[in-house]
Amino acid sequence: MSEDLRAAVAAGVLGSEEGYRALLQSIVEVARAIFKAKASSIFLLDEIADELVFEAVSGQGQESLIGERFPSSTGIAGFVLVSRQPLVIEDVLADPRFSREAAEGTGFVPKGLMAVPLLHEERALGVLEVLDRPRDSKFSLAEMELLGLFANQAAIALDLLQRARRAKDALSGDGELDVVARVAAALEARRDEGSEDAAFRLLAELERLL
Amino acid sequence: MAGSGDLLVGGRKHSTYKTAERGVFFLAVEGVRPGSYASSMTQEPLPAWSLPADAVQRIELPEAWPGEITREWAWGGATGASVRVCVLDSGVEAGHPLVGEVQQAIAISIEGDEVVVDERDTEGDLCGHGTACAGVIRSLAPDCEIASVRVLGAGYTGSGAVLLEGLRWAIEQGYEVVNMSLSTTKQKFAGLLHELADSAYFRRTMLVASAHNMPVESYPWRFSSVISVGSHEQDDPFAYFYNPTPPVEFFARGVDVEVAWTGGGRLVCSGNSFATPHIAGIAALVLSKHRELTPFQLKSVLYLTATNVGGER
Numbered sequence: 242m243s244e245d246l247r248a249a250v251a252a253g254v255l256g257s258e259e260g261y262r263a264l265l266q267s268i269v270e271v272a273r274a275i276f277k278a279k280a281s282s283i284f285l286l287d288e289i290a291d292e293l294v295f296e297a298v299s300g301q302g303q304e305s306l307i308g309e310r311f312p313s314s315t316g317i318a319g320f321v322l323v324s325r326q327p328l329v330i331e332d333v334l335a336d337p338r339f340s341r342e343a344a345e346g347t348g349f350v351p352k353g354l355m356a357v358p359l360l361h362e363e364r365a366l367g368v369l370e371v372l373d374r375p376r377d378s379k380f381s382l383a384e385m386e387l388l389g390l391f392a393n394q395a396a397i398a399l400d401l402l403q404r405a406r407r408a409k410d411a412l413s414g415d416g417e418l419d420v421v422a423r424v425a426a427a428l429e430a431r432r433d434e435g436s437e438d439a440a441f442r443l444l445a446e447l448e449r450l451l
Numbered sequence: 452m453a454g455s456g457d458l459l460v461g462g463r464k465h466s467t468y469k470t471a472e473r474g475v476f477f478l479a480v481e482g483v484r485p486g487s488y489a490s491s492m493t494q495e496p497l498p499a500w501s502l503p504a505d506a507v508q509r510i511e512l513p514e515a516w517p518g519e520i521t522r523e524w525a526w527g528g529a530t531g532a533s534v535r536v537c538v539l540d541s542g543v544e545a546g547h548p549l550v551g552e553v554q555q556a557i558a559i560s561i562e563g564d565e566v567v568v569d570e571r572d573t574e575g576d577l578c579g580h581g582t583a584c585a586g587v588i589r590s591l592a593p594d595c596e597i598a599s600v601r602v603l604g605a606g607y608t609g610s611g612a613v614l615l616e617g618l619r620w621a622i623e624q625g626y627e628v629v630n631m632s633l634s635t636t637k638q639k640f641a642g643l644l645h646e647l648a649d650s651a652y653f654r655r656t657m658l659v660a661s662a663h664n665m666p667v668e669s670y671p672w673r674f675s676s677v678i679s680v681g682s683h684e685q686d687d688p689f690a691y692f693y694n695p696t697p698p699v700e701f702f703a704r705g706v707d708v709e710v711a712w713t714g715g716g717r718l719v720c721s722g723n724s725f726a727t728p729h730i731a732g733i734a735a736l737v738l739s740k741h742r743e744l745t746p747f748q749l750k751s752v753l754y755l756t757a758t759n760v761g762g763e764r
Binding site for chain 1: 540541577578579580603604607608610632633634635636637638661663664665666667668669682683684706707718719720721722723724
């Protein structure tokens with residue numbers, strides 16, 4: 242098999258964007274449940290645009306927020322990103338500048354939040370936020386530890402998502418290889434149906450055709 | 452230190468220089484020879500590399516070190532007066548009831564390959580975090596001078612380089628204490644940050660930096676020439692603990708701390724970001740009473756007066 246085809250097949254079996262999105266969604270849902278919070282979200286840093294993008298949301302604003310963007314140094318999430326320091330704030334309403342406009346735009350203004358940077362190796366990939374823990378429970382360092390563990394998991398998922406996107410982008414200029422990647426992805430999904438041999442035969446045929 | 456070009460822009464003093472022009476500045480600073488320190492007490496260069504027999508008297512310490520260091524000796528009656536504390540952060544809101552006067556407000560940015568130093572930053576605080584740190588320092592050392600060096604707010608891109616240049620600027624200015632409730636994970640800055648931290652240590656600038664509570668490599672808190680700070684859960688702002696298993700050296704109050712925030716506001720916050728200025732404030736108190744302490748001695752005083760060491764005496 243040629244190098245190009247191998248790369249296309251590798252990109253195809255690497256995993257779909259939907260798969261990683263589902264992982265991120267699962268992380269925010271578990272974070273929200275564990276902290277008994279009203280909402281939780283993951284922001285991905287778009288380094289080229291220097292913006293933070295809502296990548297996964299659980300709770301209020303769940304559908305409408307995905308894909309929303311704002312400048313990377315805005316608000317608490319922006320600060321957490323650039324300072325690399327987690328931050329827990331009990332009463333954000335007392336802060337007149339706390340991205341109130343952005344928050345109102347989402348239809349949900351939180352009272353308290355926990356925000357932690359998503360760090361993978363030496364890169365800051367984004368921010369995980371947990372909004373409105375129950376007011377009667379006192380914040381503890383044990384919760385901070387837990388938040389750090391979640392952040393680590395989310396950072397790994399974000400890294401995989403970015404890699405999958407880059408692999409797909411690399412193929413996007415080449416229609417034929419893109420088709421190969423999609424065929425490989427479809428065959429990968431049916432591996433357990435004993436289609437492995439068929440997959441390789443099909444790829445060999447494709448190579449001959451291309 | 453003069454830059455390659457000083458200019459007035461809109462009534463503000465700007466200085467700029469090329470990042471590539473800056474080497475390890477501490478070897479080239481006028482009046483400071485490598486390895487020597489012209490003590491303000493003696494006005495005479497002290498021994499650099501070795502100690503001849505007739506020089507022992509010349510390194511006599513300006514103040515007797517008591518047999519037992521107590522908190523009373525360390526900062527009893529001190530207010531932080533005339534100690535210059537730099538808050539390297541998102542800016543500081545001057546005139547906030549919990550912060551009071553801010554003696555200097557500087558903004559560092561990078562445009563292309565030029566470092567721009569705005570010595571009259573009028574932006575205030577872009578987030579609230581720097582104001583929070585300044586308020587904690589003020590609550591412990593009410594009469595210290597506070598300078599804000601703003602290195603955050605211009606976006607994520609380049610934030611590591613701005614942090615590095617801001618720290619370089621703060622060390623050149625000779626602040627006695629620099630509060631750094633932030634860090635960078637970029638490996639390429641680690642070496643330069645390490646050199647800067649070491650030069651600060653020898654130039655009597657104590658860097659107090661927030662530790663990370665996540666399993667990542669970040670700087671400069673991991674360097675032994677700075678004081679690294681994590682959080683404990685107690686309410687006492689003067690409770691701090693020495694950690695015999697570094698890299699985190701001290702734990703200070705960092706949970707449910709009422710802090711100053713922008714717009715004259717107050718918030719209850721948690722994080723190592725707020726533990727750090729507690730140690731910076733106590734350091735300012737100690738230095739205002741014992742002006743000749745080196746960072747090594749200051750660290751020793753903090754160790755000996757820590758709650759879990761001799762702090763109860």
